[in-house]
Structure formats: C-alpha cells, structure tokens
Amino acid sequence: xxxxxxxxxxxxxxxxxxxxxxxxxxxxxxxxxxxxxxxxxxxxxxxxxxxxxxxxxxxxxxxxxxxxxxxxxxxxxxxxxxxxxxxxxxxxxxxxxxxxxxxxxxxxxxxxxxxxxxxxxxxxxxxxxxxxxxxxxxxxxxxxxxxxxxxxxxxxxxxxxxxxxxxxxxxxxxxxxxxxxxxxxxxxxxxxxxxxxxxxxxxxxxxxxxxxxxxxxxxxxxxxxxxxxxxxxxxxxxxxxxxxxxxxxxxxxxxxxxxxxxxxxxxxxxxxxxxxxxxxxxxxxxxxxxxxxxxxxxxxxxxxxxxxxxxxxxxxxxxxxxxxxxxxxxxxxxxxxxxxxxxxxxxxxxxxxxxxxxxxxxxxxxxxxxxxxxxxxxxxxxxxxxxxxxxxxxxxxxxx
Numbered sequence: 001x002x003x004x005x006x007x008x009x010x011x012x013x014x015x016x017x018x019x020x021x022x023x024x025x026x027x028x029x030x031x032x033x034x035x036x037x038x039x040x041x042x043x044x045x046x047x048x049x050x051x052x053x054x055x056x057x058x059x060x061x062x063x064x065x066x067x068x069x070x071x072x073x074x075x076x077x078x079x080x081x082x083x084x085x086x087x088x089x090x091x092x093x094x095x096x097x098x099x100x101x102x103x104x105x106x107x108x109x110x111x112x113x114x115x116x117x118x119x120x121x122x123x124x125x126x127x128x129x130x131x132x133x134x135x136x137x138x139x140x141x142x143x144x145x146x147x148x149x150x151x152x153x154x155x156x157x158x159x160x161x162x163x164x165x166x167x168x169x170x171x172x173x174x175x176x177x178x179x180x181x182x183x184x185x186x187x188x189x190x191x192x193x194x195x196x197x198x199x200x201x202x203x204x205x206x207x208x209x210x211x212x213x214x215x216x217x218x219x220x221x222x223x224x225x226x227x228x229x230x231x232x233x234x235x236x237x238x239x240x241x242x243x244x245x246x247x248x249x250x251x252x253x254x255x256x257x258x259x260x261x262x263x264x265x266x267x268x269x270x271x272x273x274x275x276x277x278x279x280x281x282x283x284x285x286x287x288x289x290x291x292x293x294x295x296x297x298x299x300x301x302x303x304x305x306x307x308x309x310x311x312x313x314x315x316x317x318x319x320x321x322x323x324x325x326x327x328x329x330x331x332x333x334x335x336x337x338x339x340x341x342x343x344x345x346x347x348x349x350x351x352x353x354x355x356x357x358x359x360x361x362x363x364x365x366x367x368x369x370x371x372x373x374x375x376x377x378x379x380x381x382x383x384x385x386x387x388x389x390x391x392x393x394x395x396x397x398x399x400x
Contacts, residue, residue, distance in 0.1 A: 006045060009037040009310060011176060011285060011386055018384045019252055019281065020327060025050055025315045034301040037310065039074055046074035046289075046308035047301075052319035052340065054299040055311045060345035064290035064309060067092045073291045074308030076389055079180035084187070085222075086229020089347050096346065099230060102216050103350060106155070106209050112353040115155065116361065122150050123362050127369050131400070136376055139396040144246035145239070147362055151354070152238030156231065157201060157208025158194075166190060170236040174388045176286070187232060194231040195224070209234065234351075241283065242355050244385070244392030249277045249363055251382065251393060252329055254375055260367050262331035267360070273331040274359045279339035280329045282314035286389030288343055313340045314391075370400040 007024060014020060028035055029050035037048045049058050058064050068075050068083055068090050083090050088099030105111065130142045137143075149167065153160040172178045172186035198210055198217075205211035213227040222230070253260055263273045287310040294305045303309060317339045318326040324333075342349035349355070367373060375382070376397035383394040 006036050006038050008042065009039050009046070009048065009287070011389070011391075013285075013384065013386060013391075015380075018382075019248075019255070021285070021312065021315045021318060025312060026318060029315055029319060034299050034303075039310075040078040043078060044072070044074065044308070046310050047303050048287075049298065049309055049311050050315045050319075051299065052316045052322040052338075055313065055316035055340055056344050057298050058290060058309055058311055059288060059340065059343055059347070061296065062092075062346075063292065063294050063296045065092050065293050066090050066096070066290060066347055068289075070291045072306060072308060074289050074310055076176070076286055076289070077178075077180055077183070081180045081184045081187075084191075084229035084232075085226045086231070086233045088230070088233070093346075098221070099226070100346075100350060102213070102222055102230065103209075103234070106212070107350050107353055109353050112357050115151070115354070116357055118154065119147075119151055119358055119361050120365070122147060123365050126150075127365065131369070136397065136399040139250060139398050140243070140247050140393065141395070143362075143366070144250070144396070145243040147246065148239040148242035148358055151358060152235060155209055155238070155354075156234060157206050157210040158197060158235060162193070165193065166235055167239070170240050171388075173236055174240060174286075174390045176387045176389060190232045190235070191225075191228045194235065195228040198224070198227055198231065237349075237351060238354070241390055242358050244283050244390050245278070245281065245355070245359060246362055247393050247396050248281050248283060248391065249274075249359065250366065250373075250396060250398075251375075251379075252277065252281060253363075253367070254373065254398075255379065256329050259329060259331045263364050264368055269331075270360050270364045271356070272333070272336060274356060274363065275336040275339065276329065276331050276333045277359070277363075278341040279317045279323065279333075279336045281391070282317045282339070282341045283391040284341070284389070285312065285314045285391045287312045288347075311340075313343070316340055373398055373400045375399075 033051040034049050036045050038045050088096050126143050130137050149163050150160055169186040169190050172182055201211045202214045216222050217224050217227050262269050290309040292303045292305050292307050296303050320326050342352045376399045385392045
C-alpha cells in the first residue's frame with residue numbers, strides 16, 4: 001500500500017453515530033483486516049489489526065512487545081517520554097512481571113467482592129445527594145466521575161478532597177493534543193503528591209494499597225520511585241476509564257431504553273449486560289500498541305521485526321465473525337464476555353474486577369432509582385471526547 005492511499009489512524013467518530021467506530025475501520029476489518037495506517041501526522045506507519053481473532057493473536061503473543069523504549073514503537077504521541085515502571089502495562093517481562101505481581105492481590109475477585117458493600121453505599125449516597133432537591137444534573141459531575149474517584153481513593157488511601165488536583169492531571173494522560181512535555185509534567189506532579197502520601201503511610205499505615213506498597217519498598221521488591229509511579233498509574237486508571245464507561249453506558253441505554261429491563265432483571269443479568277456494554281462501547285479507542293520483536297504472520301500477513309502494530313479493540317469487538325449483529329446493543333447477548341475491551345494476554349487490565357463491580361452496582365441502581373431518567377439535551381448536542389485516547393463524554397445533562 002502506497003503512502004498516498006495509506007489512511008491516517010483517527011480517533012474521530014461519525015457525527016451521526018458517535019457510539020460506533022469510524023466506518024473506515026469497519027470496512028477495513030471486513031475487506032483488508034490487517035493493513036497499514038499512518039500516525040503522528042503521517043510521520044510514521046503501523047499495522048492496523050482489526051479482526052477479533054487476529055487481535056487476540058497479537059495481544060497474546062510475546063513476540064509483540066509493549067515496551068515503548070523500542071525505536072519506532074507506535075506510541076500515541078511522537079514525543080512520548082520514557083515511561084516510568086509504574087506504567088507497567090507498557091513494559092515486557094521481567095519488569096512487567098515484577099510490577100504487576102506487586103499489585104495482583106489487591107485486585108483479586110475475592111478482595112474486590114469485599115468492596116462491593118462500600119461501592120453500593122457510595123452509589124446510594126451520591127444518588128441521594130443528586131436527587132434530594134433537584135430534578136436535573138450533569139451526571140458526569142454529580143455521579144459518574146465522583147463514584148470511581150471515591151472508590152479508588154478509598155482503596156488506595158488517597159484523600160478524596162484532592163480529587164480536582166489529580167483529575168486535572170489525569171486528563172493530560174489521555175489528551176491526544178497534550179505534548180510529551182505536558183505528559184511528563186503532569187506525571188511528575190502526581191508522583192510528588194503520591195510520594196508524600198507514601199512517606200506519611202510508612203509512619204502511620206492503614207488498610208490501603210499505599211500502605212502495602214511501602215511494605216514492598218521495605219522488602220526490596222520495588223524502589224520508592226517505583227512505588228510512587230505505581231500509585232500514579234492506579235489513581236489515574238482507577239477513575240478515568242470507569243468514569244467514562246459509566247457515562248457512555250448511560251448514553252447508550254438512554255438511546256435504547258428497551259434494553260434497560262435486562263439490566264434490572266437481577267445480578268446475573270446485570271453482569272451480562274455490563275459485558276455487552278463493554279463490548280459495544282470499548283472506550284479505549286486509541287488502540288492497544290505493540291512492536292514486533294521478530295517476524296510474525298498474523299491472518300496471512302507477515303509483520304516484520306521492528307514494525308509497529310495498533311489493535312483498535314473497539315473495532316475488533318464489532319467483528320461479525322465473532323459476534324452476531326455486532327453493531328446492535330443486545331444486553332442478552334450470550335457471548336459478550338469474549339470481548340477484548342480489557343485487552344488480552346499478560347497485559348490485560350489488572351483492575352477489571354473493580355471496574356466490573358462498579359459498573360454492575362452503579363448502572364442498575366441509577367436506572368432503578370431514576371426510572372424517568374432521560375437526556376436534557378438532544379443527543380446530537382452531547383459533546384463526545386473525540387480527542388482523547390479514552391472515549392467518553394465531557395458532560396451529560398439529564399433530567400428525571
């Protein structure tokens with residue numbers, strides 16, 4: 001494919017169907033599922049892998065590296081700074097193994113299960129406060145952003161009253177227009193903030209992740225810098241993605257209210273509904289990025305050593321070969337959990353049990369408490385986050 005007809009990888013969604021992937025990528029998935037695209041304003045190219053089966057083949061193959069220090073890695077920014085170990089999803093073993101193992105116990109299903117009553121209580125409190133004397137609100141401001149922020153603060157041992165400070169800096173990490181310098185500044189400011197908290201925890205530990213990270217430092221498993229970097233990553237990832245998923249799920253359900261009874265039918269049905277929403281929306285639309293360490297053939301196409309790969313999970317999760325009528329939201333879909341919204345392989349999202357718990361609790365309660373919930377503005381007027389690597393909405397005006 002010549003540079004003239006090589007498309008640029010774009011985050012822009014169709015104006016009339018903003019919940020769907022760009023039509024170009026759906027067409028490529030059906031006609032030319034492994035093809036090249038340009039990034040960085042045409043200064044670099046990478047392979048785009050769009051089918052569900054091929055996506056899993058890439059993400060599960062150790063021949064494809066996540067280490068962004070490789071020259072030519074198809075990072076999201078051309079001036080991407082060297083990432084700290086705390087951003088361990090962008091490293092290979094053994095760094096990835098060491099960093100992930102430090103946190104694995106914190107996100108085990110049994111441990112997250114113990115958090116469910118607290119998540120439910122926080123959900124109820126936020127809805128009580130929002131509805132006490134009002135009939136309208138920005139749902140992002142009042143519910144979908146505070147909930148995961150409160151939950152991750154409680155889990156980590158971070159004061160929620162500092163939420164404006166860390167939310168502002170976290171937004172830089174997913175802003176497609178932010179420079180590498182801005183990324184570094186936001187990271188270092190959050191690192192310093194969390195390093196101070198870690199120091200305080202060492203002298204006065206609690207039942208929280210930051211306190212247990214200091215134990216890993218004392219044991220020599222990680223350095224102090226690694227611990228504060230890991231804390232930055234957890235604080236950012238623990239609220240930014242779930243907040244966007246909650247808001248976007250609400251939009252999707254208000255667009256298709258006939259689906260809501262399935263969400264409210266019971267815990268099993270709610271869990272399945274969440275999987276379908278994850279498949280259908282797949283908010284990480286910047287694509288999962290990899291670098292070929294050796295020649296690998298995927299789907300009949302040879303990707304050579306040194307070439308970059310982008311896996312747009314929002315496109316792979318709409319693959320008609322894997323999901324019947326994939327562009328329709330179907331909360332009763334029986335194979336929705338096969339999605340790759342959380343990635344696949346050793347790098348799949350560590351925090352997915354927590355995200356699932358929050359979605360399974362918050363979404364049914366929202367629609368149970370507010371059966372008359374509806375958009376306060378025309379759907380066409382909702383501001384979607386086109387220029388961020390994690391998709392969502394800036395505001396969500398609703399009435400009930």
